[in-house]
Amino acid sequence: MTLESTITCPQCSHQQTETMPTDACQFFYECTHCQTLLRPLPGDCCVFCSYGSVKCPPIQQQKSCCS
Structure with a gap:
């Protein structure tokens, strides 16, 4: 799992x-x-799913985010 993401404004x-x-x-x-x-x-x-180079950890693990 990748924990760093580059957010682009x-x-x-x-x-x-x-x-x-x-x-x-x-x-x-x-x-x-x-x-x-x-x-x-x-x-x-989340902002990482919208603007990041990598989706958030729950989405990477194919789980429901924010549950």
Whole structure:
């Protein structure tokens, strides 16, 4: 399982590699460059699934996220 994901801001295209939590979903993420507050897109469980290079750990394990 991969625990690092690179989030790409849709506002300014800044990329930041972050370590994903394994015990919770991350619903909000503030871009370190432009301070835009990212939220999951409709149908996604967390910001890593919407904007990350790697989906969150539960999705990687083919489990229900945030259960």
